[in-house]
Each structure stands twice: as structure tokens, then as C-alpha cells.
Amino acid sequence: MAYESSYRSIKVKSGKIGNVTSKVVMPLIGTFAEFTFPFNAETATSQAATLCKTYDLSATEYQDVATSSTGTGYSSDYQLFPDTEAIGDYALFGAAAPFGVIRIDVSATAATYGADAIKWYYWNGDEWSLLTIIWDDTNTTPAAAGLRPFMQDGNIVFSAPTDWAAVEIDGQSAYWVKANVYAAQLTQIPLLDSLEHYIITDTNAFSCPYDGEIGEGRFTFVTNSGSTDHADVILCNLSSGACSAIKVITKASYQGVVIADFDLLVSAGDHLAIYGTDEDGTTEYANGQLELDILRK
Numbered sequence: 001m002a003y004e005s006s007y008r009s010i011k012v013k014s015g016k017i018g019n020v021t022s023k024v025v026m027p028l029i030g031t032f033a034e035f036t037f038p039f040n041a042e043t044a045t046s047q048a049a050t051l052c053k054t055y056d057l058s059a060t061e062y063q064d065v066a067t068s069s070t071g072t073g074y075s076s077d078y079q080l081f082p083d084t085e086a087i088g089d090y091a092l093f094g095a096a097a098p099f100g101v102i103r104i105d106v107s108a109t110a111a112t113y114g115a116d117a118i119k120w121y122y123w124n125g126d127e128w129s130l131l132t133i134i135w136d137d138t139n140t141t142p143a144a145a146g147l148r149p150f151m152q153d154g155n156i157v158f159s160a161p162t163d164w165a166a167v168e169i170d171g172q173s174a175y176w177v178k179a180n181v182y183a184a185q186l187t188q189i190p191l192l193d194s195l196e197h198y199i200i201t202d203t204n205a206f207s208c209p210y211d212g213e214i215g216e217g218r219f220t221f222v223t224n225s226g227s228t229d230h231a232d233v234i235l236c237n238l239s240s241g242a243c244s245a246i247k248v249i250t251k252a253s254y255q256g257v258v259i260a261d262f263d264l265l266v267s268a269g270d271h272l273a274i275y276g277t278d279e280d281g282t283t284e285y286a287n288g289q290l291e292l293d294i295l296r297k
Helices: 002-014 065-072
Strands: 021-031 040-048 052-056 060-066 090-095 101-104 118-123 126-131 154-157 168-169 172-181 186-188 196-201 211-223 233-237 247-249 263-265 271-278 287-297
Touching: 021 211, 021 271, 060 065, 154 196, 154 271, 233 263
Parallel strands: none
Antiparallel strands: 021 287, 040 196, 052 060, 052 090, 090 172, 101 154, 101 196, 118 126, 118 172, 168 172, 211 263, 211 287, 233 247, 233 271
16 A cells, blocks of 8 residues: 555656657758758838837938938938948847748848948847857858858848847837947948838748747758758757757758757747758759757756
8 A cells, every 4th residue: 555655646647757859840842042041931020110220420410221311410211321431330130029031132232341241130138149140141251150141142140149138119018139240341331221220020921839849850861962051050940039049950860860960949830941052053952851869858
């Protein structure tokens, strides 16, 4: 009787012992393509005018980018920095909820630089903190990710910080990131193409079944790449804005070799998508699956 009582109490108290790792499969339908979410339908939504701003330090003045020419020192609408760029000027990009990817549509007047000039920041509730850019497709010199943006159309990927807080700027409360001029090296001030920045949402992304942390991933494709060059991907949580580091798919791994940890926090119901940053360049990977290990919490 004592043994039976002891057994029952342990069973009720413990529930499950430790965390459980589950495997889920994310379908990878279609052909790998750079600059897109190749395996998921997705939507890019231009933000309201009040969510895209520019700040002129010398005039201590905010302007909505859509009407930046109405401010002293700006010659065109959709101008991201004043005509005479100075250290401390910045452009702001916001949204109502945390995000990890923005899409930028640059006009024919794209940025040019003499050297690296831009650093990115977010509001942590007390102050502006440095934001690490994972990948910047608007930069034609990828080695300087985030330091020379707005040179072409593209996407800027970071990972929504866990301490990111909304703050009111120029009458608009939002989650903001800012591109701050830290060196006087802008030789051409960029203009957006009559639209604010876009926030990436999904229409057919993979829905995560569990709360937890995604660790390893295993890629398997029906069609292998056509050369020995690699392809690079980022796993994005489009619900929370959290993104993994860039991960490399090599030709040798197309049959199911494990890729390094994604280290991505997820909740049940979050939508996940694969973002391509670098193609193989010839015959691309096509039609497969990504098996993910999720440490359930």
C-alpha cells in the first residue's frame, strides 16, 4: 500500500520529466530563389506615412518621409536624409508590432557612399541600443551589412530584440528602428519610390505546432543544386519578428545532412518562413522539406 501511494504521488507531481524535443516538417515547395521567401506565399505591406520618418539634427525637426520636401533642407519627397547630410541625422522605420524584416523600394536616386556611414538602433525602453543587421539586400557591398543601405531595392533582415519597446516619436507610437548617420560619407542622398517601407507578412507560411526553441534543421530536396556553390537561408518567425542567423546549404547536404542550430524561439501558432539570401547560381535546389527539432517548453 505504501508503494502504491508513493507511485501515485510521483506520477501526479511530475507530469512529464524534463523538456521534450519534437520533430516537425516544414514543406519547401518550389525552387530556391534569392531575395524572396521562396517556399511560402507572402505579402509586403507598405506602412502608413506616420510610420516612416526622417530627422534633421540641425533643424531639430521630424518629417514624414512622404512629405519630407516640406521641411527646410529637403529638396524632394520621400527623401531619407536632409540635402546636406550630417552626423546625427537619421531615418526611422516603424510598425505597430515587433518585426524582423523590412522591404525598401528605392527610387532611381539611390544612395552612394564614400565609406561606411550608417548604424542601426532600436528603443529598449530606456535608450537607443545598437541593432545588429543579419543581412541587408539594399547594400551592394554585403560585407558591410547595414552600414551602406538604400543603394538598391531589397530587404533588410535583423531579429526583433527581446527588450524592444514601443515609444512615441513625433506623435506616433510604434516599434521603431532607426538608420543613424555616424560618418559624413553619404555622397548621394537616397529617395524612396513614392512608398514607405514594407512590413513582411505571410499568407501561406508554415504554422509552428509547439512552444519552444528550434534547434537543428535538416534539409532534403528532390532536386539538387547544379554546382558546388552554396545557398544561404534565414529562418524567420514572421509572427514575433525573431530571425535566425544566416545558415549555409551546401551541395553535399541536399540529401539530409543536419544544418547548424537555428536557435529560434517560437510559440504555438507562429508562422515561419525561409528567406533566401544567396543562390547557388545555376540549377537551384527545388521541392523538398526542412525537418526541425523543437525543444518544447
